[in-house]
Amino acid sequence: MALTLEQVRHVATLARLSLTPQEEERYATQLSRVLDAVAELEALDVSQVEPTSHATLASSLLREDVLRPSLPPEAGLANAPAKVGSAFAVPKILE
Amino acid sequence: MSSTLTDLSMLELGAKLAAREVSSVEATRASLARIAQVDPKVRAFLRVDEAGALKAAEASDARRQAGSPLSALDGVPVGLKDIFLTEGLETTCGSRLLEGFVPPYDATVVRLLKEAGLPLLGKLNMDEFAMGSSNESSAYFPTHNPWDLTRTPGGSSGGSAAAVAAREVFGALGTDTGGSIRQPAGFTNTVGLKPTYGRVSRYGVIAYASSLDQPGPMARTVGDTAALFQLIARHDPLDSTSADVETPDCLTGLEDGVRGLRLGVPREYFSDGMDPEVAGTLRASLEELEKLGATLVDISLPHTKYALATYYLLASSEASSNLARYDGIRYGQRAKDARGLKELYTQTRGQGFGAEVKLRIMLGTYALSAGYYDAYYLRAQKVRTLIREDFTRAFGQVDAIVSPTSPVPAFKLGDKVGDPLSMYLMDVYTLPCNLAGLPGLSVPCGFTQGGLPVGMQLLGRPFDEARLLRIARAFEREHDFFRRAVPV
Numbered sequence: 001m002a003l004t005l006e007q008v009r010h011v012a013t014l015a016r017l018s019l020t021p022q023e024e025e026r027y028a029t030q031l032s033r034v035l036d037a038v039a040e041l042e043a044l045d046v047s048q049v050e051p052t053s054h055a056t057l058a059s060s061l062l063r064e065d066v067l068r069p070s071l072p073p074e075a076g077l078a079n080a081p082a083k084v085g086s087a088f089a090v091p092k093i094l095e
Numbered sequence: 096m097s098s099t100l101t102d103l104s105m106l107e108l109g110a111k112l113a114a115r116e117v118s119s120v121e122a123t124r125a126s127l128a129r130i131a132q133v134d135p136k137v138r139a140f141l142r143v144d145e146a147g148a149l150k151a152a153e154a155s156d157a158r159r160q161a162g163s164p165l166s167a168l169d170g171v172p173v174g175l176k177d178i179f180l181t182e183g184l185e186t187t188c189g190s191r192l193l194e195g196f197v198p199p200y201d202a203t204v205v206r207l208l209k210e211a212g213l214p215l216l217g218k219l220n221m222d223e224f225a226m227g228s229s230n231e232s233s234a235y236f237p238t239h240n241p242w243d244l245t246r247t248p249g250g251s252s253g254g255s256a257a258a259v260a261a262r263e264v265f266g267a268l269g270t271d272t273g274g275s276i277r278q279p280a281g282f283t284n285t286v287g288l289k290p291t292y293g294r295v296s297r298y299g300v301i302a303y304a305s306s307l308d309q310p311g312p313m314a315r316t317v318g319d320t321a322a323l324f325q326l327i328a329r330h331d332p333l334d335s336t337s338a339d340v341e342t343p344d345c346l347t348g349l350e351d352g353v354r355g356l357r358l359g360v361p362r363e364y365f366s367d368g369m370d371p372e373v374a375g376t377l378r379a380s381l382e383e384l385e386k387l388g389a390t391l392v393d394i395s396l397p398h399t400k401y402a403l404a405t406y407y408l409l410a411s412s413e414a415s416s417n418l419a420r421y422d423g424i425r426y427g428q429r430a431k432d433a434r435g436l437k438e439l440y441t442q443t444r445g446q447g448f449g450a451e452v453k454l455r456i457m458l459g460t461y462a463l464s465a466g467y468y469d470a471y472y473l474r475a476q477k478v479r480t481l482i483r484e485d486f487t488r489a490f491g492q493v494d495a496i497v498s499p500t501s502p503v504p505a506f507k508l509g510d511k512v513g514d515p516l517s518m519y520l521m522d523v524y525t526l527p528c529n530l531a532g533l534p535g536l537s538v539p540c541g542f543t544q545g546g547l548p549v550g551m552q553l554l555g556r557p558f559d560e561a562r563l564l565r566i567a568r569a570f571e572r573e574h575d576f577f578r579r580a581v582p583v
Binding site for chain 1: 195196197199200292293306307332335336338398400401403404405407408415419422423424425426427428429433434435436437438439440441442444445446448450453454456457458460461464470471473474475476477478479480481483515516529530531532557
């Protein structure tokens with residue numbers, strides 16, 4: 001199935017990826033090829049098959065709701081590209 | 096001294112350390128010297144932590160002196176794929192986006208190695224965010240195969256495999272999402288074990304596809320692989336998918352052989368696309384296992400041909416979700432001139448991720464998006480069920496499954512770059528095991544006429560790693576391929 005440039009741009013928007021025009025072209029070609037290859041799954045009748053979401057079929061685990069020490073704020077902020085006081089700095093959203 | 100010292104297996108070095116014939120500082124210095132000698136050619140290391148390794152080695156020697164070693168491998172230096180968080184030591188996962196990231200804590204497996212006294216020599220190269228089968232998608236440089244420097248060591252744990260094979264480290268940890276431990280082990284004449292999903296904690300391991308990722312040991316011998324595996328196979332309350340099962344004893348029965356075992360040979364794994372030398376080596380290996388007392392059983396895993404498509408849909412979908420965290424806000428690199436928050440996200444990710452990572456994020460986003468979820472993601476999850484059922488049926492008949500690790504020996508660097516589909520085919524025999532959550536192991540089984548290693552893959556029932564190691568050891572005992580001198 002051939003993906004249009006417009007579809008590639010839409011997916012890039014959903015994925016929060018800025019792409020150059022050359023990348024858009026490349027991904028249109030490569031994604032189309034990969035989607036063609038995975039289309040072979042359509043040959044299987046899976047109407048009666050349950051999906052497997054996880055290898056171990058683990059059920060939800062619960063633990064006691066008790067306070068535990070967590071990463072101290074300074075350690076959590078140590079890798080921040082930009083910070084203000086004890087907070088991560090981000091660009092203004094509202095003017 | 097140093098060249099012979101680095102040729103020792105982990106268990107041999109452990110015995111010499113115990114007998115006080117050699118110190119951990121000497122062993123660590125020998126590794127560092129070997130790294131200085133060969134890594135400019137092999138390029139397995141992203142970062143060598145000389146000071147940290149020597150400090151740990153000195154502490155190990157003090158414990159040996161006091162008669163209180165922490166484990167049989169106390170003092171044996173190893174390396175880590177750069178996907179494991181290491182407190183205070185930069186961790187990039189092979190990506191520019193995480194350049195400069197210094198983790199505030201250790202991954203559980205890193206903590207376990209430290210608690211067992213193993214000095215950590217540094218961080219090993221890998222495909223960016225573990226996406227790749229040749230190490231060429233590393234944002235930094237490709238690693239070279241020590242058996243032929245013009246070829247890839249495989250991926251994504253190619254740095255770990257190359258460092259082990261080149262005797263730069265005595266053993267290493269890698270991770271395996273679709274074959275990333277076994278395929279590079281097969282390419283480099285080393286042993287790689289992908290444990291049962293949930294056997295080894297994923298806490299502090301940078302996520303690619305959470306339902307498939309599994310850390311595991313890589314070493315030169317089966318015994319070393321077993322010993323390293325036992326150090327890291329632990330239930331971990333910090334990982335909600337960690338299996339609450341006992342740590343297995345894989346060393347006690349290791350020499351018990353294969354007599355009486357039924358080994359399945361899946362006809363779908365001996366397909367037309369296989370290199371003739373790989374096929375020939377595998378056939379000869381199967382005959383040998385039979386001579387050693389195993390019974391070979393012809394089996395069928397009929398949905399094998401759908402595993403590749405299933406894997407790439409599921410892994411990419413999970414990746415697109417997991418990699419949403421790299422937004423330039425809390426850690427890693429941030430785009431400099433972005434105006435507004437949305438542009439900050441898109442530019443940080445657009446500039447920071449490499450080509451293969453972007454392709455998989457795009458594929459996953461597409462497969463999960465409105466209108467396509469049922470056709471792609473949900474369908475793949477259902478096919479995954481069929482693939483699991485194939486294995487369940489097979490293990491009703493046999494004790495383990497034997498196949499090639501990879502359809503071809505190590506290929507040339509640059510040969511498959513830019514052609515994702517041909518690169519994906521390198522994992523065709525390894526990834527069904529990840530979809531089913533089973534343990535898988537690659538053990539050296541010979542060399543091509545051109546001197547390239549060939550790997551044999553063993554697949555087992557869930558939590559049956561000890562049996563896989565026993566089969567691999569029975570085979571290894573006949574050959575000692577690990578003694579063969581690496582040309583680098």
